Amino acid sequence: MHIEQFICEFSRSDDGADDSLDARRRAYERLHARRRPADPADMRIHDEILAGVGVRRFRPARCHAGDVVYLHGGGWNLGSVDSHHGITANLAERLQREVISVDYRLLPEASYAEALADCRAVVESLAPGAVIGDSAGGRLAIDVAHTSEWKGLLGLIYPVVGAPTRENLGDDAPLLSRADILSLWRMAAPGAPDVPANLPPVPNIEALSAERDPLTRPLERAVDAWRRAGASVGYRCAPDMVHAALHGHAELPAMRIAWQDFCQAIARRLEDEA
Structure with missing residues (x-):
């Protein structure tokens, strides 16, 4: 698949003029349900409910000790454990470790502080070897690390x-604009911990970005x-890729290579710490 085809597919709305949050949630879930690959064999x-929070566990047939929270x-x-099912299943298969995906509460029904509390409760109950998050979940992962004793x-x-x-973000790009980010941040900011961006959340970090993304x-x-x-921070940027391209890691060559490198780096770090 070419990146422009991916952008076109992810830009379409299934609900026409209905731009309500419920409609966008339904469209988001349908899009990812259509694209979800078959689960790996024997996974x-x-x-289940863990620490009062809904989670989905992905355990590959060959499984090393040590959990990973997503x-x-x-x-x-x-978003939900359903919309990101394909990513978490693939992550578990690549790492050969159990991955626990967290179905944290969403805004605006909950506050950012409540969403963060859900994520922190799961992490603190499991003490996982790694916490991995994408996009908004990446920010939750950073804030879990800053506000808990977990330092994996x-x-x-x-x-x-x-x-x-508007000044510190990159240029607008397909699927995500600066206005989108600022609007979402205004909703989340009142519940977000006030931690300097230049303060490392933990000593060991692996990061993946997309070249065409204001967040890069x-x-x-x-x-x-x-x-x-x-x-100690490992970093790679997927060339010509856009925000949300992780959902196309199986079809977009540049994202597949970057995702593979990211997963291999996570696996090596976890093996070194074992």
Whole structure:
């Protein structure tokens, strides 16, 4: 698949003129349900309640010890363990570890602080080897690390870093504009912890970005600051890719290569810590 075809597919709305949040949630879930690949053979998948929060567990047939927690994206008001099922199943298969995807509460029905509390409750109950989050989930992962005693490996996929402004974001790009980010941040900011963007959340971090994404510029600034502060940070940027391209990792060559490198780096770090 070419990136422009991916952009076109992800830009379509299934609900015509209905732009309500409920309609956008339905369209988001339908889009990802249509694109979801078959689960890997012999992978055990089940839903449960953990620390009072809904989660979905992905356990591959060959499984090393040590859990990984995944926090999905979706702008804090969209997304679920269903919409990111394909990504988390593939992550579990690549890492050969159990991955626990968190179905945290969404805004605006909940506050950002409540969504963060859900994620922190799961992480603190499991003490996983790694916490990985994409987009809005990447920001939740950063804030879990800053507000809890957990200090394992942090995996970040085009996260929201710091307090986004029109000046510190990169240029508008397909599927995500600066206006989109600022609108979502205004909704989340009242419940977000006030932590400097240049303060490393944990000592060990792996990060993945997309070249055509307004969030890449602040992430790269943070990566440089975290390294200067002494953190060990691995970083790769998928060329010509856009925000949400992780959902096309199986079809977009540049994203597939970057995702594979990211997963291999996570796996190596977890093996070194075992």
